Amino acid sequence: MAAPKKLSVKTGDTVVVISGKDKGKEGKIQKAFPAEGKIVVEGVAMVKKHQKPRGQGMPGGIIEKEAAIPACKVMLVCPSCKKATRIAHKFVEADGQKPQKVRTCKKCGATIDN
Numbered sequence: 871m872a873a874p875k876k877l878s879v880k881t882g883d884t885v886v887v888i889s890g891k892d893k894g895k896e897g898k899i900q901k902a903f904p905a906e907g908k909i910v911v912e913g914v915a916m917v918k919k920h921q922k923p924r925g926q927g928m929p930g931g932i933i934e935k936e937a938a939i940p941a942c943k944v945m946l947v948c949p950s951c952k953k954a955t956r957i958a959h960k961f962v963e964a965d966g967q968k969p970q971k972v973r974t975c976k977k978c979g980a981t982i983d984n
């Protein structure tokens with residue numbers, strides 16, 4: 871595999887799955903692993919795991935947990951137009967500061983980062 875790719879999505883983004891058995895599901899990114907190009911999306915790729923009892927308040931049993939999926943299987947859902955979109959980047963200059971790279975929606979042009 872090549873060098874780690876920079877993920878275009880990050881923790882807290884709402885994304886929609888575009889391939890695989892969870893296609894069409896929408897959820898928030900709970901964790902991102904840029905080095906592996908993988909993300910964990912709320913309610914997507916659920917797997918059952920056996921949990922050992924860990925003492926007080928942790929009885930164990932079977933729990934359902936999200937598995938990490940490749941980030942290329944999702945598209946960002948624009949918080950503004952609510953459509954699955956590709957991401958554009960632009961630089962925004964703040965007063966007296968270095969230009970900041972922000973992500974914008976390719977469909978409606980809204981800024982995704984704030």
Ligand SMILES: [Zn+2]
Binds near residue numbers: 949975976979
């Ligand atoms: Zn948009």
